[in-house]
Amino acid sequence: MNMLRKGILLLCILLLAAGTVMAQGAREPEREKIVVGVGGWAVEPTQRAIEELGFTEETGIEVEVVTRPGAPPEFISQMTSAILGGTSPYDVIDMEDDVAVGFSRSGWLVDLDPLFDDEFWSDWPEAMIEMTDTWSRHQGELFRIPHNYEAQYFWYRKDILDQHGLQPPKTWDEMVEVAKAVTSGNRYGVSDGLGQGAYLGVYMTYLTQQAGGNVYDMGPEFEVALQFLYDMIHKHKVFPISALDKDYDQVNNDYMQDRVVMMRQWPFFYGVARSDESWFEEDKAAVALPPAGPAGPIAYAASWGWSIPKTAGNVDAAKTFVEFMSRTEHQGYLAQLDTWFLSARKSCLEAMDGAGMAKYLQMYSDAQAIGTRPFHPAGQEAHTVVEETSAAFLTNQLSLEEAVRRGRERMAGLGR
């Protein structure tokens, strides 16, 4: 019996000791932590930026960088459910233009204006401010602060064109001629990622702007652009129909497997091309101005930026992060770290000094080839109408006239 009592006493002492140790541990101040959601391609550079700029050392806030769904439909579904449920899987989100518009109109994002003063904005060129006002402000509030400013670039295989004694095309007609000369077997002259769900709409916006119109008007310029793409696919056979089922990763893969000679792509391809050291040579990923359509050589710019959902778990720490990453003194380092952070901010271009993609950004800027991205208040829905209209014609379901007539009807109905 004595043994039993001693045993119980010993157990009690042990439990007491364990409890005391745990309580001591609990008393230590816990660090604040935030979750930052970025596209899969931006996880590594964002983590490196946070570490090398010493964010946690300076603020005491720990950051977990996680991958958010890259495709807008999946991301919107995830966030809609979370926000309406009063939560958010991320404290800070790296968000694209069209998704940010939808979220801001729904009143789901925190106003970031108080974080930035006049001195901060003096680092921004007029074109970026104009774009920010269109795509990142609603009712006077800044709901997203862009961290990049991306034009779409015309990439081409200089090595292949040289073999054929060809120069990069300057016009649509030249592009078709060059493409005809280099298309053979499994290799196509031109391609792009045109899968439905964001990609096809982007390309049609790009072509329609080169034709002199706004894709959302679905005017004659849209018809010209659509017919041009149709002819490249079906008449000249220099553009693979399979592009209509591909995303950017797949078309990049085609390009780097030597199956595509020319393509439009965002600046992230600069890093993608160089990541395959066994394939990459400068002449394999050269950049030229976009082939001019009837309205000239234009490629609109887009941006990604930091936003904070109102339902985030730690809004204050999230604001600290956004302010830190947007600081003028950090922009040069960030742009050198990865093209994902390259913008036309003065501090950024100064630090880059014409290196990397900054050279091409300057080239496009000097040629006044960077256009303003067309805006539609219905955002994703308008984009879907463009895609469904275009795909119906490109896959021979409807004539051009019928497809466009239906598209216009649907577009007109969006303001109901």
Next chain:
Amino acid sequence: MVLFGSGKHGLPKRYLLFALFVGPALIVRIATSIYPVIHTFKLSLMRYNLMQQVRDFVGFGNFISIMQDPTFRSIIGFTLVFVASSTLFQLIFGMGVANLLNAKFVGRRIVRTINLIPWVIPMIVSAYAFRWLLTGDYGLISDWIVRITGYRPQLLLNATSARISLIVVNIWRNMPFMGLVILAGLQSIPEELYESAKMDGASWFRRFLHITMPASASTVVTLGLFNIIWQMSDIDLVLGVTQGGPGSATTVLAFRIYQHGMLWFDWGLASALSVMLVLLVTIVSLIGLSIFKKYQFTL
């Protein structure tokens, strides 16, 4: 007797007990089922768009907008074709599978388990897998077709082949479940019926036609009815395989509701489409029930 009797003091207590037992379940049912239906109907009469920050009463305005949408007719058309053809072929093949699995052979239990594999894989996983199998440049199925015919098809970039592909994947996925349920029905048919028919010289086909078919008719009709209702509201397959494309060729009504509600934040229009979906399901159910009653009478 005091609690359950009909005496002077018994009646109120009976009601109290009834309310105590049934009340909680009733409240849960109202909150999770009846309220959402009423609220959806209410929203269908409103212009309620989060992006446009509007919320006002428009009567049947949303329904008129839907009718004016040039893609609506084709969406309804494909929804009906998709559900009807999928269900029909699932039942036909399911009946075949059930008969095969009802036969006596070594390893029957293992085969029955293997049969269920397509059905136990989550639909969205199957859908994405088939997207990769069917895609033109990299797909395994496309590759087989190239090896056999020398022609590379773009199955998901042609309206007809995309629609057929979607239906075939749907049949592949749901057929095992159909087979299993029909098998349960077949096992309840007395063996003596078959034996006496055999003694009377009835062939396999006649036994199937006069014993198996009538005996499993009520199971098949019930199963078909439920399957139609489930598939009317299913979006996983379309979302994963075609995203409704090319164009809107494979968009079904439930997928359009998802787009309006979850992607475009137009809850008024999404609710109106949902009401139409409910009406469609109700009509199909009523037709199914009338067929069901007919077969019950026959049996």
